[in-house]
Amino acid sequence: MPNQTLTNMNPYGSPLPPPPGVLYDPVLPVPDDKTCFALWEQFDMLDNVAEHSLMVAQVATFLAEHAVKAGLPVDVGTVRASALMHDIAKTYCIRHGGSHSQLGGSWTLELTGNPVVAAGVTHHIYWPFELDLHKYFTQLVVIYADKRVNHTTLVTIHERFQDLIVRYGIPDHYQDRIRKTELQALNLEAMLCNTLKVDLNACDFDSGRMV
Template identity: 70%
Template sequence: MSEKDTSDIAAEQYGSPLTPPPGMVFDPTLAVPNDARCAEYWARYDMLENVAEHSTKVANIATFMAHHAKGVGLPVDVATVRASALLHDIAKTYCILHGGNHSQLGGAWAMELTNNPTIASGVTHHVYWPFELDLEKYFTPLAVIYADKRVNHTELVSIEERFKDLIKRYGIPLNLMDRIKATEEQALTLEKLLCDTLKVDLNACDFDSWRLV
């Protein structure tokens, strides 16, 4: 990790809604797990195979955007973005079996595992972002949110397709229509912001091969 990337992470995390507790020593060389370490964490928490595949696809999208963000001068550390995306569903299996909020529990686990508030914020807030849509201050969690909205189970889809499925599965029977629609509106607003800022049409990208289709 370069000296510049280390500074970027420190600046990004201390401007995040999740800041380190007083006295915490932040060591970015230890706090940003690579793909192999994230896979070890998946195994530790019994991540299901389809959830692991979903997480990998989400991470590929987030990584693609992080590279473009650095290209236009945003203070982004690609490894941090990718790790947050890989870990965003770390608590999925537990919550399927025992109930609970997988994003909130996952954020707590990610913080314990990585000691990194930026990674944890992407996990905690990957369903909905309650703060301003500011890519310079909050690129990591916003990238994870958007990437997650583009993968339905294990398939790349548009935001509209993703939310049609969510509404079909959860909206009417659980009376969550208003919440789901608000989340869709935020995702579409974020998509436009990302496309305009990164100067790329995200709906015309093959994220697995890192190029436009």
């Protein structure tokens, strides 16, 4: 078997197929908020998971709107839908085990018929491909938005990852995986700041106000 590189592997070493390299296809169905909320109810989403998902969607929507202003061919509804759906399988996996990102991506594709929205769900923990905002804006922004929200509180990327280490008691010899995802998130943040001309560490993601 040929050696796999980080361009097609997650931090745990599993090879992954390439995601759809498209920002937006007007033919694809895009679920609105009402549809996403109904799916939350269908899958019995916990209240705290729903609150987190709403906050992540707020951050992702803010970034998508600024991307449109910056001239990127981004569909705000697609980005928002992917963010709202990113933890659709979280409650099930808390109760029964499994990968909530992989299962959630599969569910989202089946439920919405939109591979772009689904890819943002599948890959919202780590992106094993090139960091290309023009090609993968939806997926990358869902990753970043999730890394800025700890439960329902807006935090820095470093604070988010420190909480993961402490909350789950991750031992030192496993923390390299966490650090790898943290480094990716920091690189993505720098790209977004440069592309969107916004200081994302001085923004509350609410109507563009700075903090």
